[in-house]
Amino acid sequence: MGLIADVRGQGLEGLEHNFVTGRLESLVNWARARSCWPATFGLACCAIEMMATGAAHYDLARYGMEVFRASPRQADLMIVAGRVSQKMAPVLRQIYDQMMEPKWVISMGVCASSGGMFNNYAIVQGVDQVVPVDVYAPGCPPGPETLMHAIFTLHDKITTGEVLARRSARGAGAGLAVEQRDGQTAAAMVGRR
Amino acid sequence: MGYLNGFAVTLRQLFKPRVTTDYRGGRAKPGQPDAKRPKPERLHGRHVLNRYPDGMEKCIGCELCAGVCPAHCIYVRGADNDPAHPTAPGERYGYVYEINYLRCIHCDLCVEACPTQAITESKLFEFSFTNRDDAVYTKAELLVDDEGRPRKLAWEDWRDGDDEDTSGWMRATSPSGDRRYAGAVAWSGELGYGVRPPEPADDEPRTDGEQRADDELRADGEPRAADEPRADDEGGG
Numbered sequence: 001m002g003l004i005a006d007v008r009g010q011g012l013e014g015l016e017h018n019f020v021t022g023r024l025e026s027l028v029n030w031a032r033a034r035s036c037w038p039a040t041f042g043l044a045c046c047a048i049e050m051m052a053t054g055a056a057h058y059d060l061a062r063y064g065m066e067v068f069r070a071s072p073r074q075a076d077l078m079i080v081a082g083r084v085s086q087k088m089a090p091v092l093r094q095i096y097d098q099m100m101e102p103k104w105v106i107s108m109g110v111c112a113s114s115g116g117m118f119n120n121y122a123i124v125q126g127v128d129q130v131v132p133v134d135v136y137a138p139g140c141p142p143g144p145e146t147l148m149h150a151i152f153t154l155h156d157k158i159t160t161g162e163v164l165a166r167r168s169a170r171g172a173g174a175g176l177a178v179e180q181r182d183g184q185t186a187a188a189m190v191g192r193r
Numbered sequence: 194m195g196y197l198n199g200f201a202v203t204l205r206q207l208f209k210p211r212v213t214t215d216y217r218g219g220r221a222k223p224g225q226p227d228a229k230r231p232k233p234e235r236l237h238g239r240h241v242l243n244r245y246p247d248g249m250e251k252c253i254g255c256e257l258c259a260g261v262c263p264a265h266c267i268y269v270r271g272a273d274n275d276p277a278h279p280t281a282p283g284e285r286y287g288y289v290y291e292i293n294y295l296r297c298i299h300c301d302l303c304v305e306a307c308p309t310q311a312i313t314e315s316k317l318f319e320f321s322f323t324n325r326d327d328a329v330y331t332k333a334e335l336l337v338d339d340e341g342r343p344r345k346l347a348w349e350d351w352r353d354g355d356d357e358d359t360s361g362w363m364r365a366t367s368p369s370g371d372r373r374y375a376g377a378v379a380w381s382g383e384l385g386y387g388v389r390p391p392e393p394a395d396d397e398p399r400t401d402g403e404q405r406a407d408d409e410l411r412a413d414g415e416p417r418a419a420d421e422p423r424a425d426d427e428g429g430g
Contacts, residue, residue, distance in 0.1 A: 057230075059213040110264070113295040114325075117264035126295075128325070136322045140298035143318055145216055145229060149350055150321035152218035157323065 026159070032076070032102060033158040035064045036151075039075030039099065041092070044082025046109040046141040053144040063151065072098040077154070078131070079147075083111035084124040096131045104158070106150050107133045109141050116140060218319065219350040229319070229352055237299040238318040238355070240292055241343045242335040243311055250280050250336065251311030252287035258303035258312055266296035267303060287311075290332040295325060315343050316357070319350035 042050055054060045054068065069075040072095045084092055096105070107127050110116035113136045115125035127133060134157060137150035214230050221227035243251045254271020272288035280286040303312050322328045327348070338344055345351040 056212050057214060058216065062213070062215075110294075110296055110298060113328075114293070116296055117298050119265065126325075134323065136295055136325065136328060138294040138297065138320065138322070138328060139318060145218075145319050145350075146321065148216055149218045149319045152220055153321045153323060153348075156220075 029159045033155040036077045036104070036154070036158070037067050037069050037075050038065060038077045038079050039072050039095065040068045040070055041078050041095065042081045043084060043088065044109075044111065046081035046112070049141045049144055049147060050079060050081045050108065053147045058144040058148060060148075060151075063155070065151070072096075073100060075099055076102065077104045077106065079106045079108050080112040080127045080131075080133075081108040081141075083116065083118055084127050084130070085122050086124060089124050089127075089130045092127065093130050104134045104154055105131050106135045106137060106147075106154060108137045108147060108150065110138060111140070113138065229350075232316045232318075232355070236316050236318070237301050237314045238316045239294070239314065239320065239343075239349070240297075240303070240330075240335055241313050241315050241337055241356075242287075242290060242332065243313060244337055244341065245282070246341075248339065249282055250286055251309045252290060253281055253283050253309055253311070254285045254287040255308065257306040257308065261302045261306040262297075263300060263302065264296040264298050266293045266298075267291070268293075287332065290335060292330045292335065293328060294320075294322075294330060295328040316355045317343070317349055317351055320346075320348055322348070 042048075052058065054066060060066050065077075072078075076099070078096060078099065080092065096103070105127075107113045111118060111123065112127045113133075115123050117140075119125065124130060135150045135154045137146050139146050142150070215226035215228055216230075217225060217227040219227065245251060252269075254269060256269045256271065259265075259267040259269045268289065268291040269287055270289040271285045274280055274284060274286050299314065301314060304310075304314055334344060334346060336344070343351075343356050
């Protein structure tokens with residue numbers, strides 16, 4: 001009867017696992033993982049593979065992800081597919097900022113992940129310089145199965161709550177900070193930590 | 194009534210067989226299907242560092258792969274062999290060998306450049322990372338195990354057949370190569386595993402067997418059946 005005595009003595013903190021909120025969080029995570037609508041952000045040849053993933057042969061609709069939303073307000077996941085040029089980077093960041101929390105980013109393909117073979121002045125060397133990336137999919141381009149593997153990795157991340165851990169550890173956002181008028185700095189991201 | 198044509202298309206599709214491959218990334222619950230589509234024979238996937246049958250490493254640390262790589266994703270540092278306990282035959286061996294999979298474009302140029310056929314590419318293409326550091330594969334991850342098979346790392350989704358027909362034999366026996374070298378020691382397959390008879394060069398007369406195989410290929414338009422026995426004992430070192 002240790003359990004009852006602990007609860008009587010310490011209230012809910014006496015429980016080893018706080019099952020009331022624990023269950024709710026996993027329910028929320030479960031719901032988030034299974035309705036993760038991607039924003040369309042196909043920039044190059046990787047987008048062709050992304051379209052193939054959404055089509056009948058791989059059928060992202062099995063995971064509630066078939067609706068690619070053109071409006072960032074309705075999207076949860078940004079799949080950056082293709083090389084990001086220096087001119088495109090601010091646009092990418094704006095789209096990301098316009099997305100509602102919670103939001104995730106998959107960097108699809110080597111060009112988005114690190115610039116790939118385009119190591120030159122025109123291409124951003126890794127999209128994680130602009131937005132926080134959750135999962136990297138390697139390949140040039142990644143096949144539909146590689147993208148799905150990345151998506152499953154992201155699902156694992158969402159359901160285990162690692163996203164929140166990372167956000168709180170790094171102070172939200174890509175580690176970008178803006179100077180405010182009062183002299184303080186703040187993380188350059190819309191939404192709560 | 195033109196709009197009914199659209200409904201007719203939907204109705205027709207309803208009764209067709211499903212084309213979806215039930216891929217679940219190795220996370221299927223018991224009873225759930227989890228299939229990959231069959232891969233082409235010449236697909237380029239994750240690299241493998243090979244060994245000789247006696248366990249010696251093939252890599253000699255020459256850095257030709259790093260030099261030829263268009264994406265500069267390979268980092269090699271060679272070191273002198275300890276004469277008493279050599280890691281590789283010859284003077285040098287690959288002391289550090291790293292491939293950054295967030296740069297690699299799987300072009301197979303490293304495989305073509307390698308003089309000892311130390312690096313080949315497997316068919317494994319299903320892997321993803323949650324941070325950049327994981328994407329840099331070190332030598333411990335790339336090197337084959339004692340049986341000559343690639344190491345199946347926890348975050349990769351290996352299936353049967355992904356480590357077959359890795360790209361080493363393709364270079365050694367391709368028509369652009371000189372087939373007189375096929376089967377010689379320097380052109381050995383991976384532990385005698387995955388070796389198949391050489392393809393003829395374009396300008397060479399065909400032997401009877403090859404001619405017959407070509408005729409069969411032309412007759413049914415199908416490549417070789419996967420279960421056809423391979424001459425695994427030919428060639429190799």
